Amino acid sequence: MNWWLAGAALLILGGLGPCLWGAATGGTGRRMTAQNTATLLLCLVFLLLAQGYERPAYTDLALVVSVLGPAGTLVFVRLFETPSDTPAAARLLSPLVTAATVATVVPLCVATGPGRAMAKLIVIGVLLLAGGAVTSRAVRGG
Secondary structure (H helix, E strand, O other): OOOOHHHHHHHHHHHHHHHHHHHOOOOOHHHHHHHHHHHHHHHHHHHHHHOOOOOOOOOHHHHHHHHHHHHHHHHHHHHOOOOOOOOHHHHHHHHHHEEEEEEEHHHHHHHHHHHHHHHHHHHHOOOHHHHHHHHHHOOOOO
16 A cells, blocks of 8 residues: 555545445435545545556546536535535535645646646645635525
């Protein structure tokens, strides 16, 4: 097991478990926040697994999740209107998205070196940052 796989395991155990619990329980606002956070973590796990197993195809999965995840959150917000029970932690979503994306994408860019793979990582990072900003604002009711 290398450090990339250890980071992916840490995100799965420490992040996706609580997100799944939050999406399965609680009110609409809590579920939307948990779904948005789970989408971010799943995308980052795919990126770490792609580097850990040296399988570039996993990067394509991360690209798809980075596009469809925020779209799914926006559909939920549209269907359920603005949730009245949005948790206080929802305001921490934008800093979490920014910190987690930068902390994952920058080392991966350094590890892959210049080329097409690095360009794809940068596009995924930009999509995650933009999607996180839009969806966190939508979940908070802005």
